[in-house]
Amino acid sequence: MSFQDTKRQGRILYVVNEDWAFLLNRLPMARAARNAGLEVHVATNVSNGAAAIEAEGFVLHHIPFQRGQRTMPTAAATLKAIRKVEHGIKPSIVHHSGVQCCVFGSLAALDQTFPVVNAITGLGYIFTSSSSRSRLLKRLLTRLLPWLLNRKCSYTIVQNPDDRETLLALGANPDRMMLIPGSGVDDELLQPLPEPEGRITVGFAGRLLVDKGIRTVVRAYDLLRDQGHDINLIIAGNPDPANPSSVSREEIDAWAARPGITWLGHIDDIVSLWRASHIAVLPSYREGLPGALMEAAACGRPLIATDTPGCREIVLTNQTGLLVPLEDSEALAGAILRLAESPELRASYGAAARRRVSERFSARIIGHAITRLYDDILTHGEILSATSNGRENPYRPSH
Incomplete structure (x- = not known):
């Protein structure tokens, strides 16, 4: 039975490079997964967000992500730490957030059979910069990403049509890709405000x-x-x-x-x-x-x-x-x-x-979409609305 109808038992592991990034961008999704019955684990570099993450009832795991440092020793340490967490908790599904985590997390899971969701949250500096270093990394990613994203147990989320078209042009499989716009905005907490007085x-x-x-x-x-x-x-x-x-x-x-x-x-x-x-x-x-x-x-x-x-x-x-x-x-x-x-x-x-x-873009709509997607993957091993070919989100709730 779907966890849209009853609460499913299982574990989801979110892999995010920074704890503040998880709290800022992934929290509504993780709450939706928790409310759907999944035990939520978060693997991230921990700075000041530990108390806030644990206050949500999530299990926190320290991962030594080092943004901006791409040396082999630091990459190896990150891969080893991710694999250790996965071995210890045996996740039902793993959700990677951002290009760096999608690459590192997918490499760490190459010999695993649990389903992986790779959330491309923007193609960022490497795709916008014209520096020689970023051009080299872009060439590497254009070869590596399609291979990782097209693995049998991998699924891809993009947030906008432009990123979808970019990944499709690189060779990503449209039947394993879903467009879900963002991670959700709490439009109940954030209410329209009157304009301030004084100068613009x-x-x-x-x-x-x-x-x-x-x-x-x-x-x-x-x-x-x-x-x-x-x-x-x-x-x-x-x-x-x-x-x-x-x-x-x-x-x-x-x-x-x-x-x-x-x-x-x-x-x-x-x-x-x-x-x-x-x-x-x-x-x-x-x-x-x-x-x-x-x-x-x-x-x-x-x-x-x-x-x-x-x-x-x-x-x-x-x-x-x-x-x-x-x-x-x-x-x-x-x-x-x-x-x-x-x-x-x-x-x-x-x-x-x-x-x-x-x-x-409300948290309610995005939460519904992400838990339906998790449910399809865990229950059926596929995106049921594959006929959308990544062109639109079929998981929006009816109003």
């Missing part, structure tokens, strides 16, 4: 990486201030030294010293950012599905983003917000000014953004 404030939330577009945001802000527009900018997020795309602390300090710019660093209460902001911006190079914009949308904020994979799934031009070209600070400044000068557009786009999140 733009909010940015995310790691402070070049490929998140943070420099484009600051350049657009400078253009607006130089033109005499009295607009504020709030930046929430920290640099990420493990990522080659990270900006430096010195650069951030220089931004924060400018009039009208506030740098908050990491914040736990994302609602406080959107309560203080009129507009949400994320001119990213590429996303799986941008959680920051979905949270802003749930709070009823109009959105501005780049016309790039992932971003265009939540930002619909002239509906939920505005799309601008990549690395175009002038276009971004113009979009900000357009919304800054029109309370009517901000209200219209914000309301539409909220509806889109509730109708497509």
Whole structure:
């Protein structure tokens, strides 16, 4: 009997590179799996998230992931640690989150028979950077990924159609691929907020990486201030030294010293950012599905983003917000000014953004989709709606 009808006994192991990444991005999925009757285990690099993970009733396992370090000894230690956890708990299903974990986890499971879900949460720095090192890694991944994803017991989740088409072009099997948009936004906790009083404030939330577009945001802000527009900018997020795309602390300090710019660093209460902001911006190079914009949308904020994979799934031009070209600070400044000068557009786009999140990206919808997918895999050994060929998600609940 399906665990859609009764609670299934079994263990699911989530493999995530950082504990904060699990809490930020995978928590709604893991809760859905727990509520469906699966015993949830989390294998990750542990920093400050242990108490929060264990408070959910999940079993935590330390894995020595080292983002940004790809030497053979560190990779071997990670593979050995993953295999040790799998041998100890004998999982019913393993869910890898992100390209690094999909590669390491799939290699660790090569001689195992348990089903593996490889969640491609965005193709990230390696696919967006033009550096010689990233080009080498991209060539390696284009050969390695299809081989790992097409294993008999492997299934693939993508978050947006662009990533799906990229993987299909590399040779991934469409019958073993499912598009499930994100990990879910708690639209019951995140409610529409009234606009703040005072001068127009733009909010940015995310790691402070070049490929998140943070420099484009600051350049657009400078253009607006130089033109005499009295607009504020709030930046929430920290640099990420493990990522080659990270900006430096010195650069951030220089931004924060400018009039009208506030740098908050990491914040736990994302609602406080959107309560203080009129507009949400994320001119990213590429996303799986941008959680920051979905949270802003749930709070009823109009959105501005780049016309790039992932971003265009939540930002619909002239509906939920505005799309601008990549690395175009002038276009971004113009979009900000357009919304800054029109309370009517901000209200219209914000309301539409909220509806889109509730109708497509809510934790309830995504939780239903992921547990149905787990159930198909565990019960039938296949994605039952394989006729979709990865083109759409057949697991959405009826309204």
